[in-house]
Amino acid sequence: MIDRMQITDILFYFLSALTLGSAIMVALARNPVHSVLxxxxxxxxxxxxxxxxNAQFLGIVNLIVYAGAIMVLFLFVIMLMNLNADSEPQKNKWLKLAGIVAGGCLMLVMVAALKDAETAGKEMQLYTGDIGLIKNLGKALFTDYVVPFEISSILFLSAMVGAVAIGKK
Amino acid sequence: MPVERYIFLAIALFCIGIAGALMRRNAIIVFMCIEIMLNAVNLLLVAFSKMHHLQHGATNPSAGIDGQLFVFFIMVVAAAEVSVGLAIIVMMYRNVHSIDINFLNRLKH
Incomplete structure (x- = not known):
């Protein structure tokens, strides 16, 4: 049991460092293609x-929808525009610094506000629990949430029509 | 694992997204930073759904499933938003041959 907790901690910190480090690199990379990667x-x-x-369905959907579909769309647009590091518009150094300071201030305020919040110290389930499995999510999606599900298909249709109408001109 | 760790991780991710959106002028990179912010919120919703399930799962076996379905719907809306947003960026590039967001200040004049 203790070994499993330690492995979970190690995995959490490793994944957090990976996520935060690559998110910082997205904002800092000169070349837009590197940002997408x-x-x-x-x-x-x-x-x-x-x-x-243990939200396995969302993990796979996140990979398929974001890393698969949306990132390919971004890459296509960047390649279509032939952007590279030379054509990158340069911003004033002070404005860049102001952006970083503003983000840091927001982080400071949110951490200070949520440090002693009501949820502080409450435990959560890791690697167990079956609400994230596709069987239970599918059951809830097609019984309680069937109307929003159908409405989202209309949203997709309108987004498709909108993208074509904007891009065609 | 206490839920604060995920709260702080999501805050850090969200603030990286905000700082990136404020300091870059390339419209596509600003858009990608907005995607990072959306994903920070998704991560926090899943973490809270697992917390809720641990507290109320004994009485209601499907407690917390709503949070994960919200994440699913946010992903749907994000996909639609990306398709329209990229179409707008392509149209802007065709008109002004640049994706510098400082060109988009015509409403100011």
Whole structure:
């Protein structure tokens, strides 16, 4: 049992370091193609967290939808525009610093506010629990949430029509 | 594992997304930073659903399943948002031959 807890801790810290490091690289990479590749690493880290929390369906869907479909879309657009590090617009150094300071201040405030929140110290389930399995999620999705599910298909249709209408002009 | 670890991880991811969106001028990279923020929120929703399940799972076996379905719907909306957003960026590139977001200040004048 103790061994399993330690392995879980090690996995959590490894996946967190992977996710945060590659997210920082997304924001800092000069070349937009490198940014997309680092974003794929970020999504793999987040999928690893989902699988660590035994939300297996969401882990796989995150990989297929984000790392598969959305990132291919980003890569296609970047290649279509022929962007590279030379054509990257450069921002004022002080504005960059202001962005980092603003993000850091927000992080400071949120950590200070949530440090002693009501949920502090509450335990959560890792590697057990069956609510994330596809059988239970599918049952809930097609009984309690069937109307939002159908509405989301209409949303997809309208997004497709919108993308074609905007891109065609 | 206490749930704060996931809260702090999600806060850090969200703030990296905000700092990236503020400091870059490339519209595509700003868009990617927004995706990072969406994913931070998804991660936190799953963590809270597991916390809720641990507390109420004995009485209600499907407690916390709503949180994971919300994440599913957020992914659906994000996919639709990306397709329309990238179409807008391509249209902007065709019109001004640049994806610098500082060109998008016509509403100011």
């Amino acid at each position: 680092w974003l794929i690493v970020t999504f793999f880290g987040i999928s690893g967290h989902y699988i660590l929390m």
